[in-house]
Every structure is written in C-alpha cells, then in structure tokens.
Amino acid sequence: MASVCLLKPVRWSIWSISWFIKNRPSSILRGVQFRKISIIGVGLLGGSIGLAVRQRRLVGEVAGFVRRQTSLQDCEQAGAVDYATTDLLAAVSKADLVILCTPLAQMRALVRQFLPALERGAIVTDVGSVKAGVVRELEPLVARSGGFFVGSHPMAGSEKTGVLAARPELYQGTVCVITPTKKSHSSSVRRLEQFWKMLGARTLRLAPAQHDLLVSRTSHLPHVAAAALAGLVLDPRHPKSQTDLCASGFRDTTRIASGSPEMWRDIVMANHRNLSRSVDKLVAELKKFQTALQNGNVKAVECFLNQAKVRRDRWSSEAKILSSK
Amino acid sequence: MASVCLLKPVRWSIWSISWFIKNRPSSILRGVQFRKISIIGVGLLGGSIGLAVRQRRLVGEVAGFVRRQTSLQDCEQAGAVDYATTDLLAAVSKADLVILCTPLAQMRALVRQFLPALERGAIVTDVGSVKAGVVRELEPLVARSGGFFVGSHPMAGSEKTGVLAARPELYQGTVCVITPTKKSHSSSVRRLEQFWKMLGARTLRLAPAQHDLLVSRTSHLPHVAAAALAGLVLDPRHPKSQTDLCASGFRDTTRIASGSPEMWRDIVMANHRNLSRSVDKLVAELKKFQTALQNGNVKAVECFLNQAKVRRDRWSSEAKILSSK
Numbered sequence: 001m002a003s004v005c006l007l008k009p010v011r012w013s014i015w016s017i018s019w020f021i022k023n024r025p026s027s028i029l030r031g032v033q034f035r036k037i038s039i040i041g042v043g044l045l046g047g048s049i050g051l052a053v054r055q056r057r058l059v060g061e062v063a064g065f066v067r068r069q070t071s072l073q074d075c076e077q078a079g080a081v082d083y084a085t086t087d088l089l090a091a092v093s094k095a096d097l098v099i100l101c102t103p104l105a106q107m108r109a110l111v112r113q114f115l116p117a118l119e120r121g122a123i124v125t126d127v128g129s130v131k132a133g134v135v136r137e138l139e140p141l142v143a144r145s146g147g148f149f150v151g152s153h154p155m156a157g158s159e160k161t162g163v164l165a166a167r168p169e170l171y172q173g174t175v176c177v178i179t180p181t182k183k184s185h186s187s188s189v190r191r192l193e194q195f196w197k198m199l200g201a202r203t204l205r206l207a208p209a210q211h212d213l214l215v216s217r218t219s220h221l222p223h224v225a226a227a228a229l230a231g232l233v234l235d236p237r238h239p240k241s242q243t244d245l246c247a248s249g250f251r252d253t254t255r256i257a258s259g260s261p262e263m264w265r266d267i268v269m270a271n272h273r274n275l276s277r278s279v280d281k282l283v284a285e286l287k288k289f290q291t292a293l294q295n296g297n298v299k300a301v302e303c304f305l306n307q308a309k310v311r312r313d314r315w316s317s318e319a320k321i322l323s324s325k
Numbered sequence: 326m327a328s329v330c331l332l333k334p335v336r337w338s339i340w341s342i343s344w345f346i347k348n349r350p351s352s353i354l355r356g357v358q359f360r361k362i363s364i365i366g367v368g369l370l371g372g373s374i375g376l377a378v379r380q381r382r383l384v385g386e387v388a389g390f391v392r393r394q395t396s397l398q399d400c401e402q403a404g405a406v407d408y409a410t411t412d413l414l415a416a417v418s419k420a421d422l423v424i425l426c427t428p429l430a431q432m433r434a435l436v437r438q439f440l441p442a443l444e445r446g447a448i449v450t451d452v453g454s455v456k457a458g459v460v461r462e463l464e465p466l467v468a469r470s471g472g473f474f475v476g477s478h479p480m481a482g483s484e485k486t487g488v489l490a491a492r493p494e495l496y497q498g499t500v501c502v503i504t505p506t507k508k509s510h511s512s513s514v515r516r517l518e519q520f521w522k523m524l525g526a527r528t529l530r531l532a533p534a535q536h537d538l539l540v541s542r543t544s545h546l547p548h549v550a551a552a553a554l555a556g557l558v559l560d561p562r563h564p565k566s567q568t569d570l571c572a573s574g575f576r577d578t579t580r581i582a583s584g585s586p587e588m589w590r591d592i593v594m595a596n597h598r599n600l601s602r603s604v605d606k607l608v609a610e611l612k613k614f615q616t617a618l619q620n621g622n623v624k625a626v627e628c629f630l631n632q633a634k635v636r637r638d639r640w641s642s643e644a645k646i647l648s649s650k
Contacts, residue, residue: 155572175569204569211570217558218570222578225550227633228610233542234636243640244500244529245536245543247480249581251644253547256574257637261630268626272618279615283608285553290604293597301593305586308552311559312582315568319576 034059034195038095040110042066042075042084044158045127046101047166050080052199055168065091071163078163089117097195098147100126104266108137120146123188127154129215130270131179131208139181148188151179151208153215154201159258172200179208216274221282223256223264224275230257359384359520363420365435367391367400367409369483370452371426372491375405377524380493390416396488403488414442422520423472425451429591433462445471448513452479454540455595456504456533464508473513476504476533478540479526484583497525504533541599546607548581548589549600555582 037053039046042064053059064081065088066072075084085091092098092114100107107126118124124142128134128151135151142149154176158165176196180189193203206214233250234243268275292300362378364371367389375387389406390413391397400409410416417423417439425432432451443449449467453459456476467474479501483490501521505514518528531539558575559568593600617625 155570157572157574174572177570204566206566210564210566214564214567214570217563218567218575219572221558222554222575224611224614225554226578227630228607228614229547229550230637230640231629231633232606232610233546234640236636238542239535239539241529241531241535242539242543243643245480245502245539246640246644247482247499247544249482250543250547251641252577252580253551254633254637255577257630257633258641259634261627261634264630265623265627268618268630269621269623272621276615276618279611279618281557282553283611285557286549286604286608286611289549289553290601293593293601293604296594296597298590298594302586302590304556305552305582305589305593308556308579308582309584309586311561312555312579315559315571316576316583318568319571 034097036061036063036095037097037099038062038091039064039081040088040091040098040100040114041102041106042071042080042163043101044161044163044165044170045154045156046099047075047078047080047163048156048168048170049099049101049127049199051078051166051168052171054079054082056198058195058198059097063091063095074163078166080163080166088114093117094119096122097192098122098124099152100124100128103260103263104128104130104134104270107134108141111138111141115141115145118142118145118147122147123192124149125152125192127152128270129153129219129267131177131211133270135179135181135208139183143183148185150184150189150192152192152196153177153179153211154196154199155219156201157259159255161260161263169200171196174201176201176203177211178203178205179211180205181208212271213274216271216278220268220271220275221278223259224268224279225282226254226257227264230254359422361386361388361420362422362424363387363416364389364406365413365416365423365425365439366427366431367396367405367488368426369486369488369490369495370479370481371424372400372403372405372488373481373493373495374424374426374452374524376403376491376493377496379404379407381523383520383523384422388416388420399488403491405488405491413439418442419444421447422517423447423449424477425449425453428588429453429455429459429595432459433466436463436466440466440470443467443470443472447472448517449474450477450517452477453595454478454544454592456502456536458595460504460506460533464506468508473510475509475514475517477517477521478502478504478536479521479524480544481526482584484580486585486588494525496521499526501526501528502536503528503530504536505530506533537596538599541596541603545593545596545600546603548584549593549604550607551579551582552589555579 037059039050039062042050050062050064054062062081064075064084066075066084066086072084075081096119102110124147126134131151131153139149154171154174156170156174178189178193196203289304292304362384364375367375375389378384379387387406389400389409391400391409391411397409400406421444427435449472451459456478460476464474479496479499481495481499503514503518521528614629617629
C-alpha cells in the first residue's frame with residue numbers, strides 16, 4: 001500500500017510536468033515576463049507589436065492607448081490589443097513595459113501626462129526613427145518617476161498606415177537598433193533586446209547620435225529622394241501620357257513617398273542637421289553624374305552605374321544571408 | 326442512299342469545324358500571322374518575348390541571334406526560341422518580324438549587317454528605352470532594303486538580366502510605347518501594336534522625341550537617383566553598421582540600381598540632353614526641400630511630403646485600375 005501511495009503522487013507529478021511543458025505560456029519558456037505592456041498609439045507599428053505578442057502569448061496583457069473613439073473599433077477589429085482605451089493613465093497603469101508608437105513630436109507630452117501612472121521599475125521605450133532628441137528628453141523624465149527609458153528603433157514599416165495594416169510578422173527578419181546611454185539600466189537594456197528578438201528582430205546597439213547619422217543616409221535620405229521624384233515626375237502640368245510611362249521601376253523607387261507625411265515631417269525635422277548634410281552629398285553625386293553625362297564621358301558614366309550596382313548587389317547578398325539566419 | 330451520301334460529308338464538316346475551333350493555332354484566332362520572328366539578342370527582354378509567343382503559339386517559328394556560344398545553351402535551357410544561332414543572317418532570313426533586343430549602341434551595326442538577309446516587307450522593331458536616335462538612324466536604313474522600321478518601347482524589365490531570368494508574362498499589364506513617324510507604314514504600325522497587345526501590353530503611340538522627354542523623367546531619372554543613393558549610402562568608408570541599417574525602404578528605392586550598367590550607360594548617353602535637364606529639376610526639388618528643412622519651415626516640409634504622397638497615391642490607384650482592365 002505504501003508503495004502505491006508513493007507511486008501515485010510520483011505518477012501525478014510526471015503527468016503534471018508533462019502537462020505543464022505542453023501547455024506552458026511561451027512567455028515562461030522564452031524567459032520574458034512582462035505582466036502588461038502598454039502600447040501608446042496603436043497604428044501600423046504599435047498594432048504589429050500587439051498582434052505579435054498576443055499571437056505568441058509573450059505577455060500577460062496588452063493595453064493600447066488611442067486618441068480617437070473610432071480607433072477603438074479598429075483596434076478591436078484588428079485584434080491588436082487585449083483592450084484599447086482613450087484613457088492614457090489607465091493604459092499605462094501597472095504596465096511593466098510601455099512602448100511609445102506615436103509620431104515623434106507627440107512623445108514628450110504623452111510621457112509627461114502618463115508619468116503619474118507609471119509603475120516604478122517599468123521600462124519605457126519608443127519606436128521612433130530619430131533617437132538623440134528623444135533619448136535626451138525622455139531618459140531623465142522617466143528616471144525621475146522610477147522608470148527606465150531605453151530607445152528602440154525597429155527598422156520595419158510600410159507606406160501603409162493604421163492598425164488595420166498591422167501584421168504580426170512585421171518585425172520578423174528586421175534589424176532593431178537599441179540606443180542605450182551611459183546612464184541606461186543594463187538589465188532593462190537586455191530585457192528590451194530580448195523582447196525585440198522574440199518579435200523576430202536582430203538587435204544592434206548604437207549610441208543615439210551615431211544611429212541618427214547612419215539612418216539619415218539609409219532611411220531619411222531615400223525617403224526625401226523618393227518624395228522629390230514622385231512630386232516632380234507626377235507634376236499635373238506634365239502631359240497625360242507622363243503617368244502612363246511610369247512603370248515598375250518608378251513604382252518601387254517612389255514607394256516610400258506614399259508614407260505618412262505627418263510621421264515623416266516629424267522624422268526629418270528631428271534629424272534635420274544630419275539629413276541636410278546627406279542631401280548635400282546626394283546632390284553632389286547627381287551633379288558628378290550630370291557632369292560626366294554632359295561631357296560625353298562614357299567611362300565615368302559607366303563607372304558611376306557600375307559602382308552602384310556592385311555595392312548594392314554586395315549589400316543585397318549579405319542582407320539575404322543575415323535574414324535567412 | 327443519296328441522303329446518306331449527302332449527310333456523311335455534312336457530318337464530317339461539322340466535326341472538322343469543331344475540331345479546328347478546338348485545335349486552331351491561336352495565331353489564326355487572334356489575327357496575327359508572323360511566319361517567323363527573329364529576336365536579335367536573347368536576354369531578359371528578348372527571351373521573354375520568345376517565351377510568350379512560343380507558349381501562346383502566336384508565330385510559326387522563333388529564331389534567336391546570340392553572340393556567344395555559351396548563350397546558345399542558355400537559350401535552349403530557357404526554351405525561349407525554336408532555335409538559337411550565332412549566324413545573324415540565318416536568324417533574320419525569311420523573318421517577317423525582326424526585334425532588336427540588344428543594348429542601344431549595338432543596334433545600328435547589327436542592322437547594317439543583317440540588311441542583306443532582310444525579307445522585303447518585313448517589319449523591324451526594337452525594344453530600346455530611347456527612341457529618337459534609333460528611329461532617325463534605322464527607319465531610312467531599313468526602308469532602303471524594302472522593310473519597315475517602327476520603334477517600340479515595352480515598359481517592362483527587371484534588375485535581373487539574361488535569358489535565364491526571362492518569363493512569358495513579363496509584358497502582361499505593361500505599357501508598350503510605339504513611336505511611328507510621318508513616314509511609317511501604317512499597316513506595319515497596326516500589326517506591331519497588335520503583336521504587343523497579344524503579349525499582354527497596352528500600347529500607346531508617341532512621337533520619338535516626346536517619348537524620350539517623358540521617359541527621361543519616369544524611368545531614366547529614377548535610375549540615376551537610385552544609383553546615386555546606392556553608391557553613396559553603401560560607400561565602404563562608412564562604418565560597418567551603415568549597411569545593417571538599410572531596410573526595405575532602401576531596398577526598394579535602390580532596386581533598379583542593380584540593373585545592367587552597360588545597358589543603362591547606353592540609355593543615359595542616348596538621352597543625355599533630356600536626362601541632364603531632369604537631373605537639374607531633381608536637384609532643384611532637393612534643394613527646395615533642404616532650404617525648408619534648414620529654415621525650420623515645418624509647413625513647407627510637410628507640404629513637400631504631402632504633395633508627393635497625394636500625387637503618387639493618385640497615380641498608383643489609376644495605374645491599378647488600368648492594369649486590372
């Protein structure tokens with residue numbers, strides 16, 4: 001009898017363990033334990049975070065703050081959050097991770113507003129495309145309320161906007177830059193890195209100013225070039241057949257010009273010094289090409305085209321290797 | 326007995342007609358009757374023509390001229406032509422449609438070479454991206470041998486090159502510009518239009534010079550901008566993380582910079598006057614934006630971005646309507 005008594009609990013334990021392994025929340029398995037994340041601004045980026053963490057059950061609860069009543073229904077329809085609210089303090093209350101997903105210019109005011117509800121020890125991050133200003137402003141502000149601010153820039157997006165365009169795999173295979181400072185809380189930096197990795201991103205640490213310099217070239221300059229091209233080529237004063245001659249090359253080169261003007265206005269204004277220098281460099285490249293063209297310098301023209309192809313093909317093959325890892 | 330005799334042939338005729346309707350060559354149904362087409366240069370564009378006409382049985386025979394022995398095998402592997410040859414005269418002989426698919430700079434010399442083999446009444450066309458020079462040179466040359474030259478510019482392509490990248494649906498839903506002159510043979514123009522339509526393209530007639538002006542903006546300028554961006558951003562003197570920060574926006578904006586430098590060298594040189602003026606206009610747009618940025622003129626920056634988005638979104642929705650027709 002004694003052996004049976006002993007066996008029974010053992011049997012139950014094994015069953016319990018196997019049941020637990022089978023049904024464990026993936027948050028425990030994967031080592032991230034955010035009880036509640038709060039997404040401030042549930043658009044394409046915020047909504048895609050919500051969809052990804054909810055689908056993978058990475059956090060206990062996902063709250064979403066939106067400004068407009070109509071956005072509440074969109075959030076519900078997209079299934080991007082557990083609950084959406086227009087009450088900022090309620091959205092932030094008890095959250096251990098708060099992610100700012102609004103246009104850059106709104107972040108500071110929103111943080112000031114929600115600080116009274118911020119949990120001590122909570123991590124606050126953002127998804128803004130320019131980091132130096134945001135980090136400089138928000139890091140001390142959040143620290144004063146006992147929270148930890150660390151900047152993020154997931155290099156993901158689309159020319160589409162709004163929560164209805166959100167998709168759970170948006171961050172899969174992308175790079176997410178984390179911009180810690182000397183004052184950053186190191187375990188918060190690590191937890192944040194782990195969070196983005198679980199959304200499928202590869203993380204990269206850069207100083208905020210270095211980040212801003214590099215993205216002024218890789219992201220903000222292409223946006224400006226695409227917008228300049230689209231505005232110029234599609235000028236309604238051109239003959240009607242002008243638009244008929246825009247084919248797939250034009251479509252792809254200008255795709256990002258269809259992005260949100262409000263969002264991009266904030267980005268380019270926040271990074272105006274770096275971007276202005278990058279525009280100078282692009283203009284210099286174009287002028288160099290034009291001079292070769294006007295002089296009938298076929299060698300120089302070919303060299304310009306060839307250099308671009310070689311560099312882009314190399315990048316493209318390396319990027320493929322990285323994304324397939 | 327007589328009625329049976331009468332009935333029998335009638336029955337056979339009905340059967341024959343229904344068999345013929347079922348098995349008729351699509352060339353007869355669709356009204357194009359080229360006995361033999363000759364593709365001069367079987368790369369992405371030429372190979373895609375070959376695949377399309379062979380798959381749909383639009384012509385009796387497809388010959389392909391290539392320069393290198395190794396290309397013969399590629400043509401065979403791709404199934405783009407009925408036979409490939411390095412013998413130019415054999416490729417052109419007896420063809421009633423000859424399509425020049427080589428880089429622009431090679432066309433004149435090739436036409437001079439194959440003229441002795443050109444059938445009287447044959448249509449000669451090309452797929453070059455610049456038309457004024459080609460039409461001015463080739464129209465009288467071909468006319469002297471009793472053929473009819475009419476320029477074509479199918480607005481299709483890819484950054485990929487070579488016959489192995491060819492696909493039969495490359496021209497589906499694209500625009501193909503036909504550039505007749507006052508001297509053009511009108512029934513050849515119509516036959517050529519019909520040919521491109523059967524490959525899935527929508528045709529558009531433009532004067533050669535007008536075509537060149539318009540494509541300098543919609544196609545050649547985006548190519549130069551993409552190449553300038555790719556060359557500049559991927560400069561190996563930048564820090565390593567520069568390339569890590571190139572995401573999908575950069576990828577699409579610069580895609581066409583991976584196109585063939587040789588082909589594009591010929592295109593930009595052939596359209597240098599129009600292109601140089603277009604570069605001036607792009608530089609002016611960039612400078613206008615930069616001034617607004619430097620002056621902190623948020624309204625002007627937003628207006629620049631908004632105008633580009635509005636124009637591109639309008640084009641994009643109209644282009645979608647056209648391509649779904």
